[in-house]
Structure formats: C-alpha cells, structure tokens
Amino acid sequence: xxxTTVDQPVVRTHRxxxxxxxxxxxxxxxxxxxxxxxxxxxxxxxxxALFRSLQPNDVITAxxxxxxxxxxxxxxxxxxxxxxxILRAVGNSLIVAxxxxxxxxxxxxxxxxxxxxxxxxxxxxAFALIIVTLMVPFQAILTPLFxxxxxxxxxxxxxxxVLFYATVNLPFGVFVMRTAFAAVPDAxxxxxxxxxxxxxxxxxxxLRPLIVPGMATTALYAFLAAWTEFLGAxxxxxxxDLYTLPxxxxxxxxxxxxxxxxxFLSAGAVIAMIPCVILFVALQRYYVxxxxxxxxxx
Amino acid sequence: xxxxxxxHPPATGVALVSPALLFVTVFVLVPLVFAVYISMTNWPLIGxxxxxxxANYAAIAQxxxxxxxxxxxxLYTAIVTLPILVVGYLMAVVVRANRRxxxxxxxxxxxxxxxxxxxxxxxxxxxxxPDSGAVNMLLKALGITDGTTAWLVNGxxxxxxxxxxxxxxxxxxxxxxxxxxMQGIPAELYESSEMDGASWWDRERRITIPMLRRTIAMSxxxxxxxxxxxxxxxxxxxxxxxxxxxxxxxxxxxxRAFVQLQVGAATALSIVLIIxxxxxxxxxxxxxxxxx
Numbered sequence: 001x002x003x004t005t006v007d008q009p010v011v012r013t014h015r016x017x018x019x020x021x022x023x024x025x026x027x028x029x030x031x032x033x034x035x036x037x038x039x040x041x042x043x044x045x046x047x048x049a050l051f052r053s054l055q056p057n058d059v060i061t062a063x064x065x066x067x068x069x070x071x072x073x074x075x076x077x078x079x080x081x082x083x084x085x086i087l088r089a090v091g092n093s094l095i096v097a098x099x100x101x102x103x104x105x106x107x108x109x110x111x112x113x114x115x116x117x118x119x120x121x122x123x124x125x126a127f128a129l130i131i132v133t134l135m136v137p138f139q140a141i142l143t144p145l146f147x148x149x150x151x152x153x154x155x156x157x158x159x160x161x162v163l164f165y166a167t168v169n170l171p172f173g174v175f176v177m178r179t180a181f182a183a184v185p186d187a188x189x190x191x192x193x194x195x196x197x198x199x200x201x202x203x204x205x206x207l208r209p210l211i212v213p214g215m216a217t218t219a220l221y222a223f224l225a226a227w228t229e230f231l232g233a234x235x236x237x238x239x240x241d242l243y244t245l246p247x248x249x250x251x252x253x254x255x256x257x258x259x260x261x262x263x264f265l266s267a268g269a270v271i272a273m274i275p276c277v278i279l280f281v282a283l284q285r286y287y288v289x290x291x292x293x294x295x296x297x298x
Numbered sequence: 299x300x301x302x303x304x305x306h307p308p309a310t311g312v313a314l315v316s317p318a319l320l321f322v323t324v325f326v327l328v329p330l331v332f333a334v335y336i337s338m339t340n341w342p343l344i345g346x347x348x349x350x351x352x353a354n355y356a357a358i359a360q361x362x363x364x365x366x367x368x369x370x371x372x373l374y375t376a377i378v379t380l381p382i383l384v385v386g387y388l389m390a391v392v393v394r395a396n397r398r399x400x401x402x403x404x405x406x407x408x409x410x411x412x413x414x415x416x417x418x419x420x421x422x423x424x425x426x427x428p429d430s431g432a433v434n435m436l437l438k439a440l441g442i443t444d445g446t447t448a449w450l451v452n453g454x455x456x457x458x459x460x461x462x463x464x465x466x467x468x469x470x471x472x473x474x475x476x477x478x479x480m481q482g483i484p485a486e487l488y489e490s491s492e493m494d495g496a497s498w499w500d501r502e503r504r505i506t507i508p509m510l511r512r513t514i515a516m517s518x519x520x521x522x523x524x525x526x527x528x529x530x531x532x533x534x535x536x537x538x539x540x541x542x543x544x545x546x547x548x549x550x551x552x553x554r555a556f557v558q559l560q561v562g563a564a565t566a567l568s569i570v571l572i573i574x575x576x577x578x579x580x581x582x583x584x585x586x587x588x589x590x
Binding site: 010023027028031037038039041042045046049058060061064065079107110113114115117118119121122123127128129130135136137138139142143144145146148163164166167174189190199224226227228230234235244249250262266268269276281284287288 | 305306307308309310311312313314315317318319321322324325326327328329330332333336355386389392395397399403405406407408409411413414415416417421423424425427429430432435447466472476479523528529530533534535536548551552561562564565568569571572575576579
C-alpha cells in the first residue's frame with residue numbers, strides 16, 4: 001500500500017499531444033482558471049487566519065478600518081504565553097497526540113505482524129472483530145465509556161484520553177499494518193529465521209525497513225486525530241489544568257477565562273493549525289497512502 | 299505448513315494480536331454491551347440507579363426535542379452531502395489532469411480537512427461576527443448585504459454558514475478518494491472514447507462515473523455518517539441555539555447525558571443512533587452495489 005503515493009502521476013489519460021491546437025489551449029486555459037480560483041478559495045482563508053492572529057483583539061472585533069487594520073503585532077501570542085491556560089493546553093495536546101501516535105503504532109504494528117504473517121485459529125474472527133469496531137461510532141458510546149473510564153480512574157487523565165484515542169485509531173492502524181506485513185516476501189523472513197533470528201529480532205532488524213511507511217501512516221493519522229479531537233476531550237476532561245487545546249479554546253470562546261479575547265482565540269486556532277499543516281505537507285505521501293488503501297479496498 | 303509453524307508458532311501470533319484485541323474489547327465492545335444495560339436504567343450521572351426495562355425507549359416516541367434534532371440532522375445531511383460529492387469530484391477532475399501544479403493543488407484542497415473542523419470552527423467564530431467578520435466584510439464589499447448580519451444567533455443563517463464551512467472543509471477527503479479510484483481506470487478506455495469524439499461530460503458519464511461507482515459509494519457513506527455524527531462545528535459555533543434550533547443528534551444526546559445528567563435516557567438514544575448509522579452504511583452499500 002505504501003507504493004501508492006500522491007506524487008505519482010494520477011491518470012495517464014488526457015495527453016494533449018495528439019490533440020494539440022485549439023482544444024489543448026482551451027483545456028490549459030480552463031485549468032489555469034480552476035487553479036487560480038482554487039488558490040483564492042482555499043489558500044486565502046488560511047492566510048487570512050494567519051493575518052488575523054497578528055491583529056490585536058480590538059482590531060479583530062472592530063469594523064475594518066484601514067488606519068489600524070495592518071498594524072500587526074505578536075501581542076496575541078505573547079498574551080497566550082503570559083496568560084497560561086492556552087499554553088498549558090498546547091502542552092497537554094502535544095502529550096496526548098504524541099502518546100496516541102506512539103501507542104497506536106506500537107499496538108497496530110504488533111497486531112499487524114500477528115495477522116499478516118502468522119496463522120492461528122481464530123485469526124480471521126479476531127481481525128474482523130477489530131475492523132468491525134470501525135462501524136461503532138464512538139460518539140454513541142460516550143456515556144458507557146465515561147462511566148467505565150471513571151470507574152478505572154481514567155477520566156480527568158491524559159493517560160485515559162490516550163488509551164481512548166489509541167483504541168479509536170486502532171482498527172485503521174491494524175488494517176494498514178496487516179497490509180504492510182502481508183506485502184513482505186516470505187523468503188526474506190524465512191532467511192532471517194534460518195539464520196537464527198527470533199521474533200523480536202526479525203521484526204526490528206529484517207522487517208522494519210519494509211514496514212516503516214505503514215508505521216508512518218498509522219502514526220500520522222493517530223497524531224492528527226488526537227490533536228484535533230474535540231468531543232471525547234470535552235467529555236472526559238473536567239479539570240482546567242488538563243484541557244487539550246480545542247477544549248481550552250472553546251472555554252476561552254464561551255468566556256470561561258473571563259472576558260472573551262478574540263485575539264487569543266485567533267492565535268490559539270493558528271497554533272492548533274500549524275502542526276497539522278506542517279505534518280501533512282511533510283508526510284503527505286504517507287497520509288494519502290492510508291486514504292487510498294481505505295478507499296480502494298474499503 | 300509444519301516448517302511455517304516452526305518459524306511462525308501460532309502462539310506467538312496470538313500473543314502479538316492480543317494487546318490490540320484487549321484494547322478494542324475494553325474500550326469498544328464492553329462499553330457497547332454496557333450501553334445496552336445503562337439504557338434500561340434511570341442512571342443519573344451521580345448516585346443510585348434503578349432498572350426501568352424499556353421505559354427509556356418508550357419515552358423516545360414522546361421526546362419531541364429528540365425528534366427535532368433528528369429532523370435537523372437530516373436537513374443538515376441533505377444540504378451538505380451532494381455539494382461535498384460535487385465539489386470533491388470537481389477537485390479530482392482538476393488535479394487528475396496532472397499538469398504543472400497539480401500536486402500543489404491536491405495539497406491545498408486537502409489542507410482544510412487535515413486542519414480539522416474544530417480549528418476551522420474557531421476561525422469561523424471570528425469571521426461570522428457582525429461588522430467585523432470577514433464573511434460580512436466580503437458580502438458588504440460585494441454589495442449583497444450591509445455587513446451587519448449576526449450569523450450565529452439565527453438558526454437558518456447559522457445552518458447555511460456551517461454547511462458552507464463543512465463543504466469547504468471536507469470536500470478534500472472526497473477528492474482524495476476519487477483521485478485514488480481514478481488511478482485504477484485504464485487509459486485505453488478514455489483514448490478510444492476520445493477518438494469517437496465524445497465530449498468531456500460524455501466521458502465522465504459513460505466511463506469515469508460508472509467505473510468509480512464503488513468509490514463514490516464509499517465517499518457518500520463516509521460523508522452521510524459524518525453528517526449524522528456532526529457535533530463539533532455546532533457546539534463551537536452555535537451551542538445548538540438559538541433555543542434548540544441548530545441542535546443535531548449527537549449534541550442533543552451530549553446535553554441529555556452531561557448537562558441534564560440523564561445518562562440512562564441519553565444512552566437509549568445512543569443505541570438508536572448506533573442502529574441508524576449501521577443501517578445507513580448497510581443501505582448505501584446495498585443500493586450502490588446492486589448493479590455490479
């Protein structure tokens with residue numbers, strides 16, 4: 001599955017060479033028009049958001065006034081750093097997202113190895129059981145989960161949130177990792193075994209390079225899912241000190257931290273946006289590989 | 299077989315998959331069974347509870363606020379589903395041409411989805427304000443409104459705004475799925491039709507869309523289920539208001555459980571939601587696979 005990357009040519013059709021001339025020109029003009037329109041519709045709002053985060057609260061909330069509109073400052077970001085709630089939430093979100101990525105990848109890799117390379121009774125049923133949970137919307141089991149996590153002392157706990165997020169991301173991860181392991185040639189693993197390598201050594205030394213793309217896909221999805229998740233965090237965390245960034249921002253917006261500062265909200269949203277943009281742009285091929293696997297094999 | 303069993307002992311396989319199974323069991327399957335039990339009690343969030351049989355389910359019929367949230371969710375789903383498919387399809391058509399800049403466009407189209415609806419909603423809070431928000435500035439500049447619209451305190455206006463935000467934000471997912479599907483269509487199909495002089499729309503209608511039926515089905519299922527489970531954008535932008543005007547199902551269940559502390563009744567509603575979501579995926583699979 002890691003072979004499907006975005007960077008590859010998508011469709012080999014629509015070669016204009018044999019049909020050069022007027023028809024080709026029209027296509028190019030249409031393409032340029034669509035591209036420019038797309039940039040305006042999809043890039044301008046995000047650049048606008050960056051711009052907004054550099055405007056102070058009183059400019060953001062005032063009707064556009066050319067005298068002050070372009071007075072950009074770092075005031076909001078400095079304010080967030082000094083104020084504490086949001087900064088702390090950024091730290092919590094990082095802990096939760098990184099913890100979720102690590103735990104999900106670990107669980108999915110071992111399970112993917114078991115499902116992809118081992119034969120044992122009940123393997124099919126166990127795999128189906130994990131995949132079927134994809135169809136259980138976690139939004140609909142929040143009440144039993146809350147009571148259960150509460151009984152396990154895992155509400156108001158970043159660890160509890162990590163365990164929950166890892167489970168939500170697990171079916172997809174197991175699916176991706178099983179595909180990755182199944183694609184490794186038998187002969188390669190056999191050779192390692194004959195040389196006397198045990199299970200752990202085979203996994204870490206021989207198979208690792210071949211399954212790293214799958215692991216990257218799993219980790220990336222888990223990180224982004226945990227970083228942006230809202231409903232679970234809102235439900236399972238009631239202590240302000242433990243809020244993740246989206247929960248902290250909604251509290252800011254609803255006035256829980258005193259008078260609403262739209263400058264802080266704007267800067268906080270930009271902080272929430274940055275890791276997503278950077279990770280996606282840098283690791284895009286792993287992201288799309290995962291989506292393609294899901295879409296084609298669905 | 300025996301050699302494979304030597305290098306791959308079944309017991310090791312079981313050991314490797316057990317942690318994942320344990321997680322899924324503890325955090326999905328047990329809660330699922332537990333949910334059925336809770337739904338038959340009058341569980342308050344704190345304090346003692348009593349078994350009430352099917353009373354919570356019987357009460358659903360009279361729960362007009364619940365049915366309003368169902369109606370609202372259906373309306374919202376009806377508004378956003380087709381535009382998401384059409385916009386995603388058009389994006390896929392633009393990027394599949396594989397001209398200069400296609401890769402960049404693909405990245406750009408998908409960015410809002412990656413950023414996520416929670417963050418996009420926070421940004422929209424600012425831009426939906428009367429006078430100062432970008433939405434109003436733009437509409438005023440275009441001469442459509444006077445720029446004083448208070449989008450978030452008016453049910454229909456908030457619904458329009460949230461729908462546009464969601465269509466803008468999630469169409470990229472449909473695009474990526476369709477693009478992946480388009481990779482699987484043999485180039486020869488297009489070449490022969492191009493020689494017949496078929497128009498662009500003829501080719502889409504006769505080749506691309508039939509070949510992509512399964513992918514289109516998948517993206518429709520994902521988008522309808524996503525709409526049925528919508529929560530974040532409503533919680534952030536309107537908190538369900540004014541009144542309950544923009545309260546979708548999940549937000550209503552959340553309020554019943556964690557604001558009104560009626561966990562038993564809320565869980566009965568959740569069970570209904572699980573069944574409905576299950577039926578949607580089953581029905582859509584069935585409808586769109588029929589002709590294969």
